[in-house]
Structure formats: structure tokens, C-alpha cells
Amino acid sequence: MHETFFKSQADKLGEKLGVKLGEKVTENQARILELIKQNQFITVIELAGLINISRKSVLENISKLKQKGLLKRIGPDKGGHWDVLE
Numbered sequence: 184m185h186e187t188f189f190k191s192q193a194d195k196l197g198e199k200l201g202v203k204l205g206e207k208v209t210e211n212q213a214r215i216l217e218l219i220k221q222n223q224f225i226t227v228i229e230l231a232g233l234i235n236i237s238r239k240s241v242l243e244n245i246s247k248l249k250q251k252g253l254l255k256r257i258g259p260d261k262g263g264h265w266d267v268l269e
Contacts, residue, residue, distance in 0.1 A: 208248070208251070208253070209244070211234055211236060211240070211244050212244045212247065212248055212253075214233075214234050215230055215234065215241065215244055215245065215248065215254075216248065216253065216254065216267050218230055218233055218234070219254070219265040219267055220267050223264040223265045223266065224264050224265075225265070227241050227242060227245070252268060253267065253268055253269070254266070254267060254268065255268055
């Protein structure tokens with residue numbers, strides 16, 4: 184059930200962001216953004232577990248989202264939080 188919900192939400196978010204920015208985000212990137220919107224304090228390890236991808240893949244996707252101007256880290260790794268930019 185969660186898989187279907189996240190895929191549906193990721194598809195909607197990816198379409199919305201893709202249209203807005205003129206470039207597409209991957210399914211995993213859309214899922215990362217959706218999960219961060221739900222919990223701005225979520226960790227990379229938690230994201231990896233929820234999306235079922237490696238920690239390294241999460242970090243690579245986060246880097247790409249930052250480059251696209253969709254995601255920003257506020258504060259340090261410990262004690263900071265994520266900010267989804269739209």
C-alpha cells in the first residue's frame with residue numbers, strides 16, 4: 184500500500200516539478216522530495232530504508248536535487264533540516 188501511495192505521489196510531484204522547471208526529476212528524486220516534505224528532519228538512512236535504495240543512491244539523488252535548485256540543507260548534518268524549494 185505504501186509503495187503504491189508513494190509512487191502515485193511521486194508521479195504527481197515529478198510531473199508538477201517537471202512542468203514547472205522544464206526538467207524532469209526521477210521517481211526516486213520525487214519520492215525523496217515527498218518524504219522530506221512530510222518530515223524535514225528525516226535522515227539519509229531513513230530515506231534509504233523507506234525508498235528501498237542504498238544510502239549512496241540517496242546521497243547522489245540529493246546532490247542532483249540541490250543542483251536543480253529543488254532542495255536545500257539548513258544547518259548542520261546533525262540538528263539541521265531540509266527545505267524543499269518550489
